[in-house]
Amino acid sequence: MASPNDDRVVKGGYWYCDNKLPTPVASIPSNNFTHLFAAFAEVNPTTYEVTFPEEHREQFSTFTLTVQGINPDVTTLLSIGETGVSTTSTFASLASHFNTRKSFINSSISLARSYDFHGLSLHWLYPSTKEEMANLGSLLLEWGAAVKHESELTGNDKLLLVAAVYYRPTYRTFLYPVDAIAGSLDWINLVAYDFYNPALSWNATGPFAALYNGHIHEIIPRSADHGIIEWSQSKVTATRIVLGLPFYGAAWLLDLDIDLEDSTRTDIFAPAEGPADGQADGVYVDPSDGTILYNQIKYFEERHPEGIQEYSADYVVDYFSAENIWIGYDDIKSITAKVKDAKNEFKLLGYYAWHVGGDRQGILSITG
Template identity: 45%
Template sequence: MASTGVVKAGYWLCDSAFPVSYIKSSLFTHLFAAFADVNPNTYQVTFPTLHKHQFESFTQTVQIKNPGVKTLLSIGGGASGVASTLASMASKQENRKIFIDSSITLARENNFHGLCLSWLYPSTAVEMTNLESLLKEWRAAVEIAARMTTKARLLLTAEVFYSPDICSARARYPCKAISSYLDWIHVLAYNFYTPNSSPKETAPPAPLKNKRDVSLCVEASIDTWITAGVHAKTLVLGLPFFGWAWILSEPSQHGLFAPAHGLAPVVQHKSVDGSVPFAGVKKLIIVDQKATTVYDETYCTNYCYADRTWIGYDDLESIISKVTYARKEKELRGYSAWHVGADDNWSLSQKAFDTWDKS
């Protein structure tokens, strides 16, 4: 069952070039270092070579400003080939043991308080069954390790899709195992719309509500997980500190679901896939005097536009509505931000932190 305690979490992404020492750790109860690698041949968990020192000193560094913050090592991520490596690892007991043992050793040796599985995403029923075995064996292993070392048990968490069903319900997460073996899960309740999935019209990437399609929003996401049997206190709501950029077909039509021509290459913010960090969105708004910002109360989402560029994102208003919803309406375990390096002078992190305490 889930352990007690509120989660106000943030992820640090090693490839973001954001120094660990810059993290304002006083705004978080838990910080995640992302991502540790999994060797595709041996299934050993290791630190990325280029960022090895940052991972090794992560806990020590963030605890300078907040001695009470808990750190977790996130393993996997969305890079090419990672999902297939994790699927292969989970398919055999001997592979799972190598993965589990090496993850525990790496976390213990580098003073992490827990581990997070970032398998994006198991896509078949067989992979979900293997995930269940992995979670059961991982939980047993961290409990044995705790008894042997007389140290606190490592926390176990995972990042999950916004719905317990993936690929049109062909694959459902093992919800009973999640409830039994994990302390909590991070529900990635965003990317409901992107320029790739909705190329012909703008759309809210992570709306709290959605009157056009009630299944594609935060409310539906959380409800489906609870209906599937995962307790609210095992759910942590993912907050996206980034937006998605579309090219408007006509600058005069610039609302939600306006005609568009796919993703906008926001070159000035070094975007590759059309996503833009929140700090980049704010820079666009400030630098381009023609930029207009809108908060849509119906969808509880922000967007801005300038000439033919249209960006849907979360700003202070969206963060307030989502954190209030998570804390007051659904009584979730907490929230987690992806990722701290994308924030703009800690404005979203501060607002989420304050809103949780006030709601």
């Protein structure tokens, strides 16, 4: 199947096969996107071949057919990955040897072609040693050469090749293989969220997905603009960067024992005591890090009409507080501002949403 025209701004979205709050592929508002990512294909830890997760095989195998039934012009990419940070991940193992990289690469191309995907996306979060970064570079160079060779051999349009990366080109103290990224990938998806959540900032709330951050106590500001600038100063130009927009946020328990003015108590960086309860007034919050989907946030707001909803133009984030719960997230105002600055201020290739199942009646998908 020929790929749709991809000489265009990227307005992407990830579909995630979430077992807790599943989203049928057929429910994705495909008309709101130029590119859709099916997440996540898995890597066999023994053979290092790429496969669909067995319980979601049907949705992956019909993904392109289903979303193009609504929008024939949407481009689909098969995303291979994991959601957590692991220094001993399957990716670290497969990337360490030529033969295992070859098994991964060949099977990924075969799987994408067999089910009419137009591209492949790597979601290895995050290479955590100097050696892993070097091996990632080898993987990307070999993968890029392989998709080019396959296209020349078959006459098919070349598969797109994308990777999700940390918001900065340095993770911990380890530099990403920027030469290999610039030489092999069509673009990078910048993970520009989760800057603050209760797992990272237990004692204070924070701007979950700050576009800007002038907080005086930050040695390295956790914000998208700093990452964009650093990546753009490497060999990865702004026109090959796609900004991540979260369709979820993070919920803290406010520390009400500290004597503060009411306005300070509900502000960004207000004192907190960890993540909100896993079942906060009928909505689901991940008890480990306080993450909560956008549709759950809006439901929580409806349950608390007395709550305070605020927007910060300094950080470009929204936040809501009610009783002893404080939630940082992106709503219509912050998404609109981010999309505007991605286009006009930073001149990026586009933006993507993680993930479409977090939206509510397409409110965020049509914003921008």
